[in-house]
Amino acid sequence: MSTETRIPPTTAEPTTNGLDRFFKITERGSNVSREIRGGLVTFFTMAYIIVLNPIILSGVVDGSGTMIGGTTDLTQSKLLVAVGTAVVAGVMSILMGLVANFPIALAAGLGINGLITGMVITHSSDKITFADLMGLVVIEGVIILVLVLTGFRKAVFRAIPATLKVAISVGIGLFIAYIGVIDAGFARRPTTPGSVPSELGIGGSLDGWPTLVFVVGVFLIAVLLIKKVKGAILIGIVAATVLAMVLEAIFHLGPRVFDDKGALTNPDTWALTVPSLPSSITNTPDLGILGQFSLLGSFEKLGIITASLFVFSLLLADFFDTMGTVVAIGTEAKLLDEDGNPPHTDRILVVDSVAAIAGGAGGVSSNTSYIESASGVEEGARTGLASVVTGVLFLLATFLAPLFAVVPSEAAAPALVIVGFLMMTQLTNIDWNDMEVALPAFLTIVLMPFTYNITVGIGAGFIAWVLIKIAKGHAARIHPLLWIVTGFFVLYFVKTPLESLLAG
Template sequence: MLRALVALSRQALPLLGLVTTTRAPEQTGVRGALDRYFLVSERGSTFGREIRGGLVTFFAMAYIIVLNPLILGTVPDDGFTGSFIGGDPELAIARVAATTALIAGLMSILMGVVAKFPLALAAGMGLNVVVTFSIATLPGMTWADAMGIVVLEGIIILVLVLTGFREAVFRAVPRELKTAIGVGIGLFIAFVGLVNAGIVRTPLSLGTPVDLGVGGSFAGWPMLVFVVGLVVSIVLYVRKVRGALLIAIGAATVLALVIQAFAGLGLRSVTTTADGLVAENDTGWMLNVPELSGSPVQTPDFGLLGQFSLFGSIEKIGLLTVVLLVFSLLLADFFDTMGTMVAVGGEAKLLDADGNPPKTRQILVVDSIAAVAGGAGSVSSNTSYVESAAGVGEGARTGLASVVTGVAFLLATFLAPLVELVPSEAATPALVLVGFLMMSQVAGISWTRLEVAIPAFLTIAVMPFTYSITAGIGAGFIAYVLVRVTQGKVREIHPLMWVAAAAFVLYFVRGPLTALL
């Protein structure tokens, strides 16, 4: 009775005006509208975290502005004897850089606005290598033909999303296998960070596949920059300092600028001779030199936009070869994004009980449109970047972070020289720390259940060892089906898992198939 009277009084007193209730004031104006649209408060985030997270993601993946031009802009088509992309070798690199930043900016903003998910996009590393060395350089092929194949792949994958097939395949994957994908990607991006910083590299002796630094030890000022960046990020993260990763990137960049000003280091380069590998300036910067030459502002050249031939490749290399090439790109795009959004969503605590992120279809639609946009812009297929997890590690939880990353990319079309001031050695410590954060998800895998443990292990191991998210997912899918069949539990295998596993078998033997056909 007493509890009932107390409860009644709590309800009645405010109505009588004897007690006033207090509510958290709702934000109004533009800030309030942004908060409600992007679900900032609802997901437990703040505008400060989203901005910091978006900037951290940008700096973690800004290397693509430097690397994509070096891959696409330095190789002639048609059996390495034809023309450079865009037709003018002197403008190729600048055009690819500007258009790479433009497409990445637009697609990242689109992801943030439509899917409201903290996932940024840019030209896919690995995919750009395939487009360059496996498609554009085929005898008779042109860069326009190669980009047409990318557009075709994007259109097909968009149709698969709109028909629900791509989302259905994603939902057919067992939850613990999705967890393994996230863990594998954590190890993968940590490995990427160590490689891009030069901490892990191929030894000149080729005695082992990889080695620590130079001759098994740390040597050179750039490695010091990485170590300082990693130490600062760990200390600030452990101390729960807001903006830990962004502060660490900034501090390491300042140190790099000071070192470069006094030491005048150049880029590290490796050449292959009859005697093996020879490194020039082995203690130099890995990807870009942190120095400003000329004006920090430059007018972007978007002359590559629209330079693609949708069906020109068919008459050059035949329909069957085109189909195989499209299939290879499609499968990589199809499952790379699946793994990336699971990894990022898991780190952001946004996955549901089945391991699915919110607005899965919208995420996949934007990612498919990005593939088309990348081909149409002649910068290779654009895809979701696992480096987005670095922004999530900084606190990002919504699409507002993706918008911030996109705006930064758009500014980079004019401020490319400033972006290049941040060396990979200063940005990659964030990837290593985020790899640790994503590795913690391994506790969610039942290692005593063989039908889960074996596919999970192969997924986690194959990704960093092959430098391929797609290969890791494929190994896990095939192993899952194999173990289930061995256990006599065929009926428990989802039909779409059979389809995916069969597709991966073809993917793994596509080289011999292409040669045979």
């Protein structure tokens, strides 16, 4: 990363001094331009959630006979979710910056939104609604907040062995790199039954202009980083977007289309966003989805056991995904202390807990800390000012949704791949000659991308760590909280048969 000659702030304006002192910008070796740049990069890297969250949540009719947002119109449902997603993400990212002064942004968490949609489909006969399940998200967020305020969540955070913290960071790096190549279509699920789980491009070869945009973006960002060009990642995203718009204008590729069986009929097209100039750059946001939740509806329709197990699943996902993300971002920003803990851990966790509540109350699914913030950190972000910038952009996106929606995933994905590579450089901090720590670290790292789930990787690492310690006769060295957490992970892995057993 490039370095700059710092000018003593002797002639700086009072406002600048106040901003610098509040966010500790100079103290952390940064400056305002870097923070703004980092906030911009983080936004463009994670802005896909404004498009993706409506795709995941909309289109499914719940027990009330309507789609999420209380409408029967798919376009209206998607618009409501998009605006709600941007509003909650904007408010919570700003809150993270102001309260915790940490360079991490928040938005609707992937995985939980899919879980909610799956629950609506699975329990359609119970007349379950999106509002009912959002109520469970609120309850889960309240429980998480209580665990933070009592100090339990922070204590667990500090009880994690240093090696596992490194492994979590590396695993997330590999995970987001994998997300990048999948989002760009560089790697795909084969259409032929019985073939390998994933393959290169289309039919085992690179084909299609969108994939070219991704490849150009990766190499451009890499070259700019090697040359220590400021704003390398942001420049790469913008340049790739411009290239995508030119290609779309020439070849009219259009969006992906799926047949009745869910099979992709035109694989050489854009994954989520068609990069074309919008007819209008502004729109009036509809906030109608905010407040659409029911606290007790799920308990009445699903029963206490099923609803409680769903809350437990949400709890574990939020609890440990955030821990892994915070460690990874703190490591990349060099903000961790000698024990691997970030500054103001309690504040970070409080804001993240409130974000879960806000996401449920906002009707858009639990909001959580985003690992894509690492792209902004790599661009120079070190303080909460970057999070504030990202949050403001999310709020602006509610008015300028057509403009921000121009960036295709193929243009943003290169940032994820490059950041994933940078995070994996921490592998050297793991003693691979010591099987007692190396095997749990290995499982933590590889299972995140293999299962497409951060929590699974962390859980496997915890369980392996405890089992190996027991096998070597070192059970006394295991932190008491690790016993408790590992027990919860065991329950997490067997929750489906446990739910069936209790229900039967």
